Amino acid sequence: MARHTPSEDTASRKYHIIGEDVPDTVLFDGDALVSSLSETPRLIKSVYYYDDTGSELFERLCSENTYYLFITEKEILNKNAKAIAGLTGPVSLIELGSGNAEKTALLVKAYVETYGPTSYTAIDINHSILEKAAENTLSSTSDLTFLGIVGTYQTGLVQIKELSGRKLLVSFGSAIGNLYDDELYSLLVSARAALSPGDYFLVGIDLDKETKILEAAYNNQMAILGNLCVLQHLNWRFSGNFDLFQFRHVAFHNKSLQRVEAHLEAMQAQSINLQKLNFSFQLEKGEMIRTEIMRKVELHSFHDMFIEYGFHAVQHWTDSYKRYAVCLFQLSDKPTEFDSEAPLAS
Template sequence: MPQGHPSKHKLGERQKRTIIGADLPETEIFRGDLLIQSLSASPRSIGSMYYYDDTGSALFERLCQEDSYYLFRAEEEILAQYTKSIADVTGPVSLVELGAGTAQKTTLLINAYMEKHGSTSYAAIDINRSILEKAAENLLSMTPDLNFTGIIGVYQTGLEHAANVTGQKLLVCLGASAGNMYDDELHRLLHSVSSLFSLGDYFLVGIDLDKRSDILEAAYNNQSAILTNLCVLQHLNWRFDGNFNVFQFRHVAFHNKSLCRMEAHLEAMQAQSVNLKRLDFSFFLEKGEMIRTEIMRKVNLLTFNDIFIKHGLNPVHHWTDSKRRYAVCLFQIVNAP
């Protein structure tokens, strides 16, 4: 099987630790053509995947420890309390995770399935290969019986591989990553899930609930959030031989109430010419011009569920933390698209 293309193998039948896509060129993950498109658009933007080079991934872990960034702890609280209920509802499944990162919280889920249903298989999809290796090491040292597959790639290619996992599946998307997708991206993802996966498969999604602006704005304006955002420019500089002067940008994050989301931007404090040599792409930024780097949906569950229902994914149950700040929602594929 050529690496980087959908597997014909049944992933559940592989050895304990498998990495798929190890020789996939990073240019197919971090696509220059898409970056040029988003930087040329009005308003300009950079895809949130650029947060996650090795520096950005380490900063994200630091952000999760910030007092004001309640999302990580709220999701962890829900999983610590309810993974057994989730495993009861679904019965035995193979786990597949989108944007797994270090899979720290996923261990709670894996342990519950191991305890309840014996051995389980886990496929982790992520664009960052070193983080997948770290996840494999952590998980296999704690759970040697786990059948681990790391899939290096973007969500779409990851899902194409994961569709070959044997048996009933539970797709997992934690860390409010679904909230980082624009409407068209979320619709494309859900269309892929319902067309590539089978009737009866489940999808577990962690998502942040809408709340007061001051709480939201504190979560995204702490020191780690500021550094994480500025490091996006450093990522573009090393990957595309760029000349962004990080010191001439300012982090801006605010609650866009009418669109029910937080937005992170980088504002140019000086007018400047930007050149990304490896992409042969230049543009001019005016003083005060903003580049949007991320959106973070803050949802009302009824509206959020409707998006999934449109793609044949039925809400089964949801669980919230004790302060009702965050929800983990379970959907099941009931209709083919």
């Protein structure tokens, strides 16, 4: 696979980013987009948020006052990273959707301080953000081997299967909460296949709460810009003709489905054409395209879901207001009904 050359200031520290040769068509599946845009309601999967602009807007969203998720998860990790390291023993850390790994750096530091040299593999669909993840984690310690994998959760999980020793898979930022049921279940099957009994999965997830707090988190300036920029990403990637000024951001708490949904509402009837996909469709005035879901969970049902997929709950930590949880699961050695399911998707 292609190797990334370390930038000058980190040359002495060693890091590699692989997977740059994976074709964009694997990471951003145009056929899947055509079918999701043909559903009712029309959908755009959240992976399209994370081009370079979207990744930057997400970083800015994390410093919005109303976006409590980032600061809350950071508070939990600040207080409990050492305890997490104590519970698992020495591990190789692997993160799904690392982003800039600012919070993961706290965890990495705890492992290095407790056990010495540690390896950290960051998987993300966005190459530039992996560079930032390398900078953020390597700046807190030199006893770290950093590997970045440009890929989807699924392609990345196939690659980490080869790592030896005890593993700790990590997902922060409530990122798995952006997955629809089928995607989440298939992620759990793939995680189970990539891990060995005794390996761990540490998951940060947002808890269900008052509508007012939830809706404020997803209706600030950065959330609005991030949502609209999904259309800009599609225009660039697939030669589309979305006019960003003809859409309005709409995000609300769907209480019965325990999630916040972000949409883009067409402010007038319009014809959309994605040239490279040879796909056109008509939007009515007021029609909404759903661009993202953000699950808001109850801890007990979240635990039950992991148990169903062959994990057991080791411990969880919440913040002082019980807004957010970081849960440590361990893979059991008992087979589950999902073990016979298709092997890792590519």
